Amino acid sequence: MGVAEFAFPGDPMRIVYSYRRNGTRGYVQTRSVSRAPGDCSKSYAYTASRIAARAPFASEFAAVTDVPLLAENERHCFVRDTLRDAGIEPVGMDQFATWVPKLKPTIQ
Numbered sequence: 001m002g003v004a005e006f007a008f009p010g011d012p013m014r015i016v017y018s019y020r021r022n023g024t025r026g027y028v029q030t031r032s033v034s035r036a037p038g039d040c041s042k043s044y045a046y047t048a049s050r051i052a053a054r055a056p057f058a059s060e061f062a063a064v065t066d067v068p069l070l071a072e073n074e075r076h077c078f079v080r081d082t083l084r085d086a087g088i089e090p091v092g093m094d095q096f097a098t099w100v101p102k103l104k105p106t107i108q
Contacts, residue, residue: 006051013047019103024058026103027051033065033079041079045086052087061088062099068092 017028029044041063048061063083069076069090083090091099 006047006054011047013043021060021103024060025055026060026062028062028064030064031066031079033067033069033076035066037075037079041082044088045082048086048088061086062091063088064091064093064096066093068094 015027016030019026019028027048031041031044044061044063048059051061052059065079067076069080069092071077080090
């Protein structure tokens with residue numbers, strides 16, 4: 001799903017997966033922390049804030065990261081805090097298998 005309708009015309013970002021749950025639209029994006037920690041959190045945080053502000057429905061966001069976000073790693077904390085501050089739930093690949101079953105029964 002393209003995000004240009006919520007951001008700016010020509011914005012190349014695409015959301016990997018979206019769903020509806022009880023009148024809320026959810027967005028899931030995969031992000032590479034190991035390759036580009038700054039880009040992975042800032043670009044999605046910006047896009048999520050644009051979607052939340054412009055969408056005619058309630059929105060929720062998740063970011064599936066390629067590595068677990070470790071509390072003892074300063075860059076991981078930066079990514080985690082940037083995502084959370086934007087209302088995005090960080091989900092490491094190590095947690096993904098338990099996160100999906102929690103979400104699945106509520107999706108329409």
